[in-house]
Amino acid sequence: xxxxxxxxxxxxxxxxxxxxxxxxxxxxxxxxxxxxxxxxxxxxxxxxxxxxxxxxxxxxxxxxxxxxxxxxxxxxxxxxxxxxxxxxxxxxxxxxxxxxxxxxxxxxx
Numbered sequence: 001x002x003x004x005x006x007x008x009x010x011x012x013x014x015x016x017x018x019x020x021x022x023x024x025x026x027x028x029x030x031x032x033x034x035x036x037x038x039x040x041x042x043x044x045x046x047x048x049x050x051x052x053x054x055x056x057x058x059x060x061x062x063x064x065x066x067x068x069x070x071x072x073x074x075x076x077x078x079x080x081x082x083x084x085x086x087x088x089x090x091x092x093x094x095x096x097x098x099x100x101x102x103x104x105x106x107x108x109x
Contacts, residue, residue, distance in 0.1 A: 003082060003108065005060040006075040007067065009038065018044040018053075027063065028099070030092055034063040036080055037092075039100050057102045059083060059092060061109065082109025 012021045022040040029035070036059070043053040061080035071077050083089055093105040 001082065001109075002064050002079045003061070005036065005078045005080045005108075006071055006073070007078065008075060017046055018042065022058065026100075028095065030088070030095065035083070035092060036060050036063050036066075036078065037096060039102060054103045055101060057096045057100055057105045059096075059105060059107045061107075080108070083107055084109055 007025060009022050009025055012019050020040055020042040022038040025036065025038045027034050027036055038058045038060075039055065040058065041053060041055050043051075045051050045053075060078075061082040063078060064081055065079040067076040067078050069077050083092065089107055092107075096102055096105050
């Protein structure tokens with residue numbers, strides 16, 4: 001199953017307790033497939049319970065078609081296949097934690 005991924009790098013998202021932003025996107029090859037991921041930072045700075053933050057990775061999936069068109073908002077859109085296999089997710093999580101120094105890895109799908 002293919003999904004569309006809009007590339008929203010450097011856009012800050014606000015919430016009631018803080019904000020997050022995806023800082024960069026990269027691709028890595030794993031088992032002969034190209035994995036698209038983005039790295040970002042989340043900051044909790046307006047919560048009643050204190051402050052904090054984390055560096056994280058978002059993994060949309062395996063690249064099927066990279067930046068093939070722009071959507072109505074002017075963002076590039078890629079087609080990805082979400083990664084659902086548990087062992088593949090585990091392997092990618094370990095790779096990204098070592099490569100990008102992230103504390104958590106989130107997968108689409």
